[in-house]
Amino acid sequence: MNKYLTAVASVLVVCLLAACQSASQPVITAITNVTVIDAVNGVRTNQTVVYNGDEIVSVGPGQVPADVAETIDGSGKYLIPGLWDFHVHLSYDRRLTDDMPALFLAYGVTSVRDTGGLMHRMLPIVEKMRAPGAVAPRVWFAGPLLDGSFVVYDGVSRKEIGVPNATPDEARATIKRLKEQGVDFIKIYEMVTPAVFDAMVETAQALDLPIDSHVPLSMRAGTAGPPVDSIEHLRNIEMDCASNAAELLETRLELLRNPENLSGADLRSSLHELQRMPAIAAYDEARCDQVIDSLASTIQVPTLRLTALNLAPPFDKPHWNEALARIPEDVRRAWAASAARVVSDPVPSETAFGEWTRFLTGRMHQRGVPIGAGTDTPIYMAIPGYSLHTELEQLVAAGLSPLEALRAATVRPAEFFGIENDIGTIDPGKRADLVLLDADPLSDIANTRQISGVISKGRFYDPAELLTN
Numbered sequence: 001m002n003k004y005l006t007a008v009a010s011v012l013v014v015c016l017l018a019a020c021q022s023a024s025q026p027v028i029t030a031i032t033n034v035t036v037i038d039a040v041n042g043v044r045t046n047q048t049v050v051y052n053g054d055e056i057v058s059v060g061p062g063q064v065p066a067d068v069a070e071t072i073d074g075s076g077k078y079l080i081p082g083l084w085d086f087h088v089h090l091s092y093d094r095r096l097t098d099d100m101p102a103l104f105l106a107y108g109v110t111s112v113r114d115t116g117g118l119m120h121r122m123l124p125i126v127e128k129m130r131a132p133g134a135v136a137p138r139v140w141f142a143g144p145l146l147d148g149s150f151v152v153y154d155g156v157s158r159k160e161i162g163v164p165n166a167t168p169d170e171a172r173a174t175i176k177r178l179k180e181q182g183v184d185f186i187k188i189y190e191m192v193t194p195a196v197f198d199a200m201v202e203t204a205q206a207l208d209l210p211i212d213s214h215v216p217l218s219m220r221a222g223t224a225g226p227p228v229d230s231i232e233h234l235r236n237i238e239m240d241c242a243s244n245a246a247e248l249l250e251t252r253l254e255l256l257r258n259p260e261n262l263s264g265a266d267l268r269s270s271l272h273e274l275q276r277m278p279a280i281a282a283y284d285e286a287r288c289d290q291v292i293d294s295l296a297s298t299i300q301v302p303t304l305r306l307t308a309l310n311l312a313p314p315f316d317k318p319h320w321n322e323a324l325a326r327i328p329e330d331v332r333r334a335w336a337a338s339a340a341r342v343v344s345d346p347v348p349s350e351t352a353f354g355e356w357t358r359f360l361t362g363r364m365h366q367r368g369v370p371i372g373a374g375t376d377t378p379i380y381m382a383i384p385g386y387s388l389h390t391e392l393e394q395l396v397a398a399g400l401s402p403l404e405a406l407r408a409a410t411v412r413p414a415e416f417f418g419i420e421n422d423i424g425t426i427d428p429g430k431r432a433d434l435v436l437l438d439a440d441p442l443s444d445i446a447n448t449r450q451i452s453g454v455i456s457k458g459r460f461y462d463p464a465e466l467l468t469n
C-alpha cells in the first residue's frame with residue numbers, strides 16, 4: 001500500500017512539473033476514427049477505441065463517451081496490439097541493458113520474453129522494469145539456460161548465462177529453486193541428456209511453468225518437441241528431417257560422451273558442424289512432414305533475423321544507421337566495425353542455412369505449426385525493438401501473410417503464457433498495449449516501422465521523445 005501511494009504521489013509531482021504531457025499518468029483516452037487490426041478480429045475500420053488506464057474499455061464505431069479525458073485523432077492511421085519480442089536477453093550485454101526498455105517501447109514492443117540470463121543479474125533488471133511507472137515493456141523471464149554436464153554458455157569462451165544439470169535430481173532441484181525465485185518459464189538447453197530433459201519437463205509441468213527449449217543434441221525433434229511449449233531457432237530440427245536421422249543420432253550420442261574433453265561450446269559447435277549441412281542435404285520430405293506434424297502444439301520461434309541474416313543483412317537497410325545511432329556509443333562502434341567486416345568479406349555459401357530456415361518456417365506454417373516472433377536481441381547486432389520489425393519482414397518472406405506475422409508477435413506469445421484473455425488483441429477487457437501506425441501493415445509488413453504513437457500499460461508515448469531521452 002505504501003509503495004503504491006508513493007508511486008501515485010510521484011506521478012502527480014511529475015505531472016505538475018511536466019504539465020502532464022506525454023508518458024503521463026493514465027487517463028480515460030479515446031483513439032478516434034482509426035482502422036483497428038489484430039490477428040483474431042481482422043480489420044475494423046472507423047473505430048473508436050477507449051482505454052481507461054491499463055484496460056481497453058470499448059471498441060466500436062460509436063461516439064466518444066462523455067467521460068473521456070483525452071482524444072487522439074486516428075484518422076488515416078492503423079491501430080495494432082502492442083508487439084512482443086518473444087526472444088531477448090536483457091542481461092547479455094550490460095552496456096545495453098539500461099537502454100533496452102525504452103528502445104523496445106519506442107519501436108512498439110510492449111512485451112518481452114527473456115530467454116536466458118543468470119538470476120543475480122536478471123532479478124534486479126526485472127524488478128526495475130516492473131516497478132510502478134517504469135518506462136518499460138512487460139517482461140517475462142526464464143533465468144539461466146538449463147544445460148547438461150557440459151555448459152555452452154559457461155562464461156569462458158561465451159558469456160555466462162547457462163548452468164549445469166548433470167543429473168535428473170540436480171535438474172529437479174534447479175527448477176524448484178528457480179520457481180521459488182519467481183521465474184515465469186524455463187529454458188532447456190542443448191547439452192542435456194534425455195533423462196535430464198524428461199526430469200525437467202516433468203518438474204516444470206508440475207510447477208505450472210511453461211517450457212521453452214532447444215532440441216537437445218542427445219534427442220530427436222520428434223521426441224523433444226511435443227512435450228515443450230516453444231522451440232528456439234528451429235535448433236537441430238534439420239537433424240530429424242534427414243533420411244538418416246536415426247544414424248545421425250547414434251553418431252551424436254557417441255560424440256556426446258566427449259572423448260576429447262572439449263568445452264561445452266566446442267562440443268556443441270563440433271556437432272553442428274558435423275551434422276547440420278549434411279542433414280539439410282539429406283532432407284526427406286515425408287520424414288520431415290512427420291516431424292513437423294509432431295510440433296502442432298509447440299510454438300516455433302525461428303529467429304530468422306538471426307538464422308537467415310545473410311539473406312537480409314541488417315546493415316543493408318536504409319534505416320539501419322539511423323537506428324544504430326540510438327544505441328550507446330561503445331556498442332555502436334563495435335557493431336559498425338563488425339558490419340564493415342562482413343560487407344568487405346562476404347561468404348556466398350553461407351546463405352544455404354538461411355534459405356533452409358526460411359523454407360522450414362514456411363513449411364511449418366503451411367502445416368499449421370504455430371510461429372512466434374523473436375529476435376535474440378541483442379545477440380549479433382540486434383538493435384532492441386528495431387530488430388523485431390526485421391523479424392516480421394523475414395516471417396513474411398518465409399510465407400506468412402502480414403496478419404499472420406502480427407499473430408506471431410501478439411497472440412502466439414500470449415498463448416505460450418496462457419494470458420490470451422488479457423493480451424494480444426484489441427478487445428474490451430484487454431490490457432492497454434497498443435501501437436498506432438501511420439501506414440497499413442497489411443499492405444506491407446514494413447509499415448509496422450511507421451510508428452506514430454505507442455501505448456504501454458495505458459500510457460501514451462511519442463517514439464521520437466523516447467528515443468531522444
Ligand SMILES: [Zn+2]
Nearest residue numbers: 089115116376
Ligand atoms: Zn537466445
